[in-house]
């Protein structure tokens with residue numbers, strides 16, 4: 001077994017949390033991982049694995065043993081099929097490296113979140129999603145997982161093998177075992193042609209627009225700037241047109257970012273009352289109204305975005321049909337100026353409904369599913385599946401994301417805003433994104449407790465001493 005390090009300080013990406021684990025390991029082989037797990041059982045100490053530590057919460061914060069899979073990042077095999085390729089990877093591989101390696105072979109991941117810094121196992125384990133009316137959680141692309149369980153054995157799980165374990169590990173929060181390898185279903189590489197414009201917030205909520213805006217293209221992003229009462233709407237469609245060079249933005253340059261962060265800093269440290277003025281000014285400098293901007297770029301770089309600065313985030317998912325009422329209620333609270341918020345608030349839709357049988361290839365937009373197992377801890381509402389041509393807002397989940405930046409590392413006050421946000425989201429049938437900075441726990445309510453308990457039962461079968469994951473975080477979230 002490779003030697004564990006003492007006195008290693010681990011920090012989350014946003015540097016909100018840090019810890020000094022009892023021992024820190026960076027295994028080079030899967031056999032090393034198995035040895036670490038067997039030793040941890042003997043030593044009666046917990047094992048927390050992390051990928052890129054981009055989870056904004058204490059999910060990877062531990063006083064037990066900490067394991068990082070950066071050295072298990074190889075692509076092991078490509079299995080080509082008609083219309084798709086199954087890619088066999090080590091689970092520490094980062095999506096950003098996978099995007100580039102796949103592009104070289106004319107392949108791409110089908111869907112991504114806002115960034116590609118995460119590891120394969122990390123996105124799977126927290127229910128990471130993107131923004132699309134036909135794609136759901138990124139884990140939809142996973143064909144199978146290989147997991148080191150508490151006995152130190154490697155167990156394979158998929159739709160057809162150890163299905164219960166699969167349903168728990170697909171959103172396993174690091175608590176089911178160490179995912180060491182995964183097979184991911186990739187598709188032929190694609191470019192995206194996008195259209196972007198600014199709309200009035202009230203126009204977005206108008207049923208004519210609200211009922212069509214999420215459905216008009218395969219990918220979208222909508223950013224709400226509450227102090228301007230405007231939204232930025234970006235929609236993107238796969239295309240065979242050639243990609244253009246990246247677009248220039250002053251706020252993408254070092255000087256532009258510094259200015260942006262400085263203004264946020266002023267609104268956090270000098271006077272919070274400056275926030276609406278800062279936000280309005282930044283909006284006016286970044287966006288042009290009454291203009292549609294179009295461009296073509298490689299799929300992954302168009303789906304990803306610049307998330308700006310280190311941040312605290314609270315994200316909830318609820319039925320998309322709840323959106324207009326919920327957003328109006330949030331606007332009323334923000335207008336009272338009893339707390340201040342940062343922009344944008346992301347308004348995204350995803351489709352986590354799954355067909356009863358894997359439908360394989362398709363002609364139009366939509367996923368070629370790697371699996372059709374709903375993760376037990378999927379926080380999105382259980383809605384009924386329809387084929388892409390028949391999808392309406394009724395099948396979609398609203399993913400509402402409230403970001404508060406930490407300019408130059410300074411933590412802004414978030415308690416009043418996040419608590420208002422959580423209460424309203426919960427009142428509209430919402431549940432929190434597992435990886436983010438949430439406190440209210442709707443999983444303990446009678447309507448949700450069954451899948452929560454089933455997940456715990458499966459965890460206890462494969463990890464009877466509850467070996468895996470941050471004990472501290474699990475205790476806080478009633479997972480123990």
Ligand SMILES: Cc1cc2nc3c(=O)[nH]c(=O)nc-3n(C[C@H](O)[C@H](O)[C@H](O)COP(=O)(O)OP(=O)(O)OC[C@H]3O[C@@H](n4cnc5c(N)ncnc54)[C@H](O)[C@@H]3O)c2cc1C
Pocket residue numbers: 013048049050051052053054055056059060069091092112113114115117118119120121122123124125126127128129130173174175177178179180307433435469
């Ligand atoms: C700027 C930013 C943008 C983001 N955008 C999105 C977005 O668009 N959509 C979205 O849904 N989320 C988003 N997230 C959240 C992010 O996708 C998740 O937090 C994701 O889990 C991070 O991946 P990671 O590799 O950093 O995982 P880590 O944070 O390192 O770990 C996350 C969890 O996975 C477990 N884990 C890691 N590796 C393994 C393994 N090998 N075996 C078992 N368990 C493991 C850990 O124990 C932990 O519980 C964003 C986060 C940031 C900071």
